[in-house]
Amino acid sequence: MTTSPVSRDGHSSATPIPMDAASLESILCTEELYRRQSRPPDYERENNALGELANALADSPRTILQTLAETILAVCESDSAGISLLSTEGGGKSFYWPAIAGQWKPHIGGGTPRDFGPCGDVLDRNTTLMFRHVERRYTYFQPVTPAIEECLLVPFYVDGRAVGTIWSIAHDKRHKFDAEDERLMKSLGKFASSAYQMLASLDALKFQIAERGRADAELRTLVNSLELQLQIRTEEVIKQNADSLKQTERFRSISYRLMQVQDDERRRIARELHDSAGQILVALGLNLAAIGLHARQILPQVVIVAEDGQRLVQQLSQEIRTMSYLLHPPLLSETGLPETLRWYVQGLKDRSGLDISLNIPEGFGRLSPEMELVIFRLVQECLTNVHRHSGSKSAAIRIAREAGRVSLEVQDEGKGIPPEKLREIQSQGTGVGIGGMRERIRQLDGHMRIQSSGSGTKISVNFLDPASQPANPERRLATSG
Ligand SMILES: Nc1ncnc2c1ncn2[C@@H]1O[C@H](COP(=O)(O)OP(=O)(O)OP(=O)(O)O)[C@@H](O)[C@H]1O
Numbered sequence: 001m002t003t004s005p006v007s008r009d010g011h012s013s014a015t016p017i018p019m020d021a022a023s024l025e026s027i028l029c030t031e032e033l034y035r036r037q038s039r040p041p042d043y044e045r046e047n048n049a050l051g052e053l054a055n056a057l058a059d060s061p062r063t064i065l066q067t068l069a070e071t072i073l074a075v076c077e078s079d080s081a082g083i084s085l086l087s088t089e090g091g092g093k094s095f096y097w098p099a100i101a102g103q104w105k106p107h108i109g110g111g112t113p114r115d116f117g118p119c120g121d122v123l124d125r126n127t128t129l130m131f132r133h134v135e136r137r138y139t140y141f142q143p144v145t146p147a148i149e150e151c152l153l154v155p156f157y158v159d160g161r162a163v164g165t166i167w168s169i170a171h172d173k174r175h176k177f178d179a180e181d182e183r184l185m186k187s188l189g190k191f192a193s194s195a196y197q198m199l200a201s202l203d204a205l206k207f208q209i210a211e212r213g214r215a216d217a218e219l220r221t222l223v224n225s226l227e228l229q230l231q232i233r234t235e236e237v238i239k240q241n242a243d244s245l246k247q248t249e250r251f252r253s254i255s256y257r258l259m260q261v262q263d264d265e266r267r268r269i270a271r272e273l274h275d276s277a278g279q280i281l282v283a284l285g286l287n288l289a290a291i292g293l294h295a296r297q298i299l300p301q302v303v304i305v306a307e308d309g310q311r312l313v314q315q316l317s318q319e320i321r322t323m324s325y326l327l328h329p330p331l332l333s334e335t336g337l338p339e340t341l342r343w344y345v346q347g348l349k350d351r352s353g354l355d356i357s358l359n360i361p362e363g364f365g366r367l368s369p370e371m372e373l374v375i376f377r378l379v380q381e382c383l384t385n386v387h388r389h390s391g392s393k394s395a396a397i398r399i400a401r402e403a404g405r406v407s408l409e410v411q412d413e414g415k416g417i418p419p420e421k422l423r424e425i426q427s428q429g430t431g432v433g434i435g436g437m438r439e440r441i442r443q444l445d446g447h448m449r450i451q452s453s454g455s456g457t458k459i460s461v462n463f464l465d466p467a468s469q470p471a472n473p474e475r476r477l478a479t480s481g
């Protein structure tokens with residue numbers, strides 16, 4: 001399976017770039033990483049991975065980089081993973097691979113030139129980069145098997161300076177990295193690098209002790225204190241991670257509770273508006289009509305004022321009715337989702353001028369009240385976003401119910417979500433709108449995918465169809481999103 005690894009000086013910086021080498025931009029696909037749907041963070045798994053790293057550090061500190069490579073391979077479910085470090089020999093002109101896990105493991109000890117290779121690109125730009133088919137530019141990769149389909153590289157810092165990279169490779173087209181892989185690689189890399197740094201200082205001290213043939217008390221104390229610091233730091237990281245896991249869970253349950261409170265409050269205000277303010281307006285309207293009738297002979301001017309008042313009351317009634325229905329559409333529980341969405345879409349078309357198409361099959365039927373409300377709120381938020389942010393003149397909504405799934409798609413032809421916003425959203429950054437959508441979807445074990453580019457945005461959501469589920473109240477616990 002293996003060929004010889006890339007030789008460290010396989011391409012010296014003095015060698016001219018091959019004529020047929022593809023351009024750097026043509027093999028870079030980093031933007032795609034943030035456009036892809038990202039799997040939700042699995043903090044528990046991350047915490048376990050950190051725990052493993054910390055244990056490895058306690059048991060056999062020399063293998064921390066190899067353990068890091070193996071951990072990255074496991075959490076990213078990639079085909080190969082490894083570390084590149086700038087070689088200290090020869091003035092740092094090349095990278096070497098001290099640790100590799102997975103299919104490329106036999107290439108341990110190989111490396112790439114500093115000035116013409118993917119690791120060099122990462123250091124030059126000091127940021128995450130994703131490449132596909134690196135061999136099209138860096139032709140020295142051509143004989144290396146298995147070939148790289150896609151690889152993700154993040155900088156590896158020591159003392160705040162990037163001195164190498166951590167990488168993860170997919171040899172198979174079907175594997176695609178997403179923003180969560182980057183987050184995990186950075187988080188694990190950060191811990192490993194601080195451990196690595198302390199180990200390097202320890203090594204240097206021990207070397208000194210072994211050289212000058214005796215250890216004076218001061219040096220020994222320093223070694224002991226460094227070892228102690230390393231241990232303390234390891235314990236700190238594990239504790240911090242466990243705390244942030246708890247915080248995340250707390251935050252989730254609070255935000256879900258807030259949304260429930262918001263829904264209840266909207267329902268209450270909707271009822272108040274409709275029942276009390278609405279009824280008072282009806283009475284006021286009748287009074288105004290009566291004044292008009294009685295004053296007709298004696299005070300003609302009063303009639304004009306009364307009629308004007310009546311018109312205002314009618315207008316206000318209509319507005320309060322619309323506001324109340326938007327806050328919580330009574331149609332939803334009475335007639336179900338299709339009818340409510342038709343009413344909502346028509347109203348929004350009239351108010352906004354957006355050309356909205358709604359595709360929902362005849363005989364769609366009823367879902368659980370919870371799911372009907374969630375889908376209604378999702379459509380409401382998506383369309384509000386299209387109207388407020390996209391610049392699109394149209395929006396298309398498709399809702400279907402097939403193969404045991406309920407699916408929703410809202411698509412526009414606008415300018416797309418700005419890349420940095422999308423990156424934040426994909427990495428589960430918390431916002432009220434899309435963040436709230438995500439939380440509602442999570443509560444129903446659903447799944448959301450956001451695709452956005454310069455030609456528009458498509459939000460796709462799907463849930464297990466409650467009708468295809470056995471009537472089991474534990475269902476939520478047994479399925480995954
Ligand atoms: N369809 C879209 N087209 C273009 N940009 C969008 C679209 N939907 C969302 N965005 C971008 O994503 C960002 C986040 O959307 P989100 O709904 O979470 O928040 P918001 O709309 O800004 O505020 P709110 O909390 O009131 O919903 C928006 O600010 C906007 O920049």
Ligand SMILES: [Mg+2]
Nearest residue numbers: 381385433434
């Ligand atoms: Mg919004």
